[in-house]
């Protein structure tokens with residue numbers, strides 16, 4: 001993250017806005033991955049589940065998403081789901097509109113469907129393909145988005161690979177090396193990120209890493225980032241995996257990212273996992289990136305994290321008071337559909 005980007009983010013926080021917006025643009029997904037947090041019963045707090053929400057399609061979805069972006073004015077938008085490629089026609093409309101606003105976009109997908117090679121022309125777009133380990137384990141978990149399907153879907157595209165490390169992956173020595181060896185030679189791959197499976201508090205999923213597995217993965221990552229430059233995980237980030245934020249209140253990622261579910265109204269809290277995530281076992285790469293930024297010293301003992309967290313309290317209090325005094329600006333109203341004309 002550049003200093004100018006930190007300053008821009010700080011300005012947004014001081015204005016009571018989250019610099020990052022994550023939108024579940026659809027509740028639909030053709031996959032049924034074990035351990036998926038989006039379809040977990042706790043994701044939206046327990047009373048409603050993602051599949052029960054009413055979501056949008058077509059021009060209405062495009063208009064409402066753009067209205068949300070124009071209201072929140074983020075620096076960065078993540079389009080997630082479900083799988084956002086379920087709404088690929090709408091994405092074709094959204095991506096140029098978001099790019100023209102100077103906003104960075106991330107699309108997170110299983111690549112069950114073709115990623116258009118033309119998307120390489122967007123300078124502020126990062127397409128992230130989720131891959132759950134090597135082919136045998138991945139194919140068992142993520143049919144129909146098998147390795148064979150993904151390799152066809154990404155032909156000619158430019159993507160980031162994101163793999164969530166589970167206990168099954170962590171228990172096999174050399175697994176991550178083999179994984180990186182497979183993907184690092186491919187022209188479509190710009191970078192690789194690893195996260196570690198993050199459970200809800202008190203959960204007993206088989207994917208959860210025990211402390212020894214977690215330590216062993218962290219040691220592997222330190223070696224592999226040197227061996228494979230495509231593994232974009234700096235030492236400062238890996239260090240954060242050793243001591244994740246102690247709670248959502250201490251998590252800069254959670255405090256600076258607003259996540260909205262598929263009805264474009266329901267918030268997902270305290271972070272993208274929803275429910276009651278176990279921060280002590282967090283392995284989310286995005287959270288660790290911002291934790292590393294937060295530990296950057298600005299002056300003396302003052303860190304960027306101190307500034308972000310204090311400013312977040314101040315900014316939200318100010319925005320709350322402003323909305324109370326002057327009324328909340330019209331939210332989520334689709335703008336005139338003329339914006340959709342080519």
Ligand code: SF4
Pocket residue numbers: 029030031032033036037038039081082083109110
């Ligand atoms: S592709 Fe993503 S959203 Fe769909 S089931 Fe798998 S983890 Fe969940």
Ligand code: SF4
Pocket residue numbers: 198244245247248251253254270271272273277278279282283284287
């Ligand atoms: S991203 Fe991780 S550390 Fe942050 S609130 Fe969520 S689970 Fe906790």
